Amino acid sequence: MVQLVDADIKTREVLDWKGVHVLHFMGSSCSQKLRIFLNLKGIKWESHLVDLFANENFKPWFLGINPRGLVPVLVHDGVVHIESNDIIQYLEQKFPTPALIPAGHENELAALLKHEDDLHLDLRTLSFRFVFNPPGPPKPAAMLDSYAANGAGTVGGIKDHNKEIQIEFWQRAAKEGFTDERARASAQKFRVAFDALDQRLAQHPCLMGDSLSVLDIAWLIYAHRLSLGGYPFARLHPRVTTWMEKLLARPEFAKEIAMPPAAMTRLEATRRSQVEAGKTLEAVAGF
Numbered sequence: 001m002v003q004l005v006d007a008d009i010k011t012r013e014v015l016d017w018k019g020v021h022v023l024h025f026m027g028s029s030c031s032q033k034l035r036i037f038l039n040l041k042g043i044k045w046e047s048h049l050v051d052l053f054a055n056e057n058f059k060p061w062f063l064g065i066n067p068r069g070l071v072p073v074l075v076h077d078g079v080v081h082i083e084s085n086d087i088i089q090y091l092e093q094k095f096p097t098p099a100l101i102p103a104g105h106e107n108e109l110a111a112l113l114k115h116e117d118d119l120h121l122d123l124r125t126l127s128f129r130f131v132f133n134p135p136g137p138p139k140p141a142a143m144l145d146s147y148a149a150n151g152a153g154t155v156g157g158i159k160d161h162n163k164e165i166q167i168e169f170w171q172r173a174a175k176e177g178f179t180d181e182r183a184r185a186s187a188q189k190f191r192v193a194f195d196a197l198d199q200r201l202a203q204h205p206c207l208m209g210d211s212l213s214v215l216d217i218a219w220l221i222y223a224h225r226l227s228l229g230g231y232p233f234a235r236l237h238p239r240v241t242t243w244m245e246k247l248l249a250r251p252e253f254a255k256e257i258a259m260p261p262a263a264m265t266r267l268e269a270t271r272r273s274q275v276e277a278g279k280t281l282e283a284v285a286g287f
């Protein structure tokens with residue numbers, strides 16, 4: 001569990017926040033995952049939006065809460081938790097019903113969630129290449145300077161290197177964009193992962209068996225994001241497609257991932273230009 005210690009937290013006001021508070025962003029995949037979990041649990045929570053497109057996560061106030069500069073963050077009765085999967089596993093213990101982690105499978109699920117989290121930068125690469133597709137560098141240099149300079153730099157009291165990995169990711173993106181080569185490598189990793197999920201779904205309606213679990217939530221978010229980018233699920237992983245459609249029909253899921261009409265229009269234009277250039281996700285990945 002990634003729970004921050006006192007020395008990690010520079011924005012001291014959060015220590016007085018009572019109840020369940022979530023710092024998040026509408027379009028962030030990890031925030032969507034947490035919000036769906038909260039919906040399914042029926043947990044009441046207070047929302048604090050952090051605008052990633054305006055780089056609010058690189059400013060001192062937010063870095064004073066999460067030294068890694070990432071959303072989502074949970075503040076529960078003044079205690080700060082980071083890392084979406086850890087937050088979810090923590091909340092499952094505090095709010096056990098309805099159960100979303102099958103009893104006796106906690107360790108197995110934690111390992112499967114780690115695999116999902118390990119692919120997060122691959123998801124980001126494909127998202128920025130095929131879904132968001134900003135005209136310039138996604139994160140301006142001045143903002144990255146602020147990111148580097150602020151926050152405690154420690155997590156759990158120990159020097160933390162996650163921020164450096166993030167900064168390196170954005171600096172490389174500014175320099176070379178999200179290249180065909182990197183997009184292909186990321187897409188290949190997802191192909192392997194979704195093949196395995198397709199096999200699981202051959203046995204059961206949900207990824208951990210007969211009932212919905214946090215693994216379904218976590219992978220649904222990835223699958224949905226990649227389907228927006230043109231990943232050919234129906235052709236490559238038909239069971240994942242059926243499973244995804246079933247989950248997306250549920251309001252607890254649908255309302256968290258709905259894209260604003262203006263963003264949908266932008267995405268359609270992006271997709272058209274990728275088709276015209278022969279540079280769809282399918283073509284670049286060689287699927």
Ligand SMILES: N[C@@H](CCC(=O)N[C@@H](CS)C(=O)NCC(=O)O)C(=O)O
Pocket residue numbers: 028029030031052057069070071072082083084085117120
């Ligand atoms: N491992 C982290 C990943 C969190 C993460 O990367 N969040 C993204 C949004 S999905 C973020 O905050 N990105 C910062 C940015 O885009 O500047 C978690 O699961 O919470």
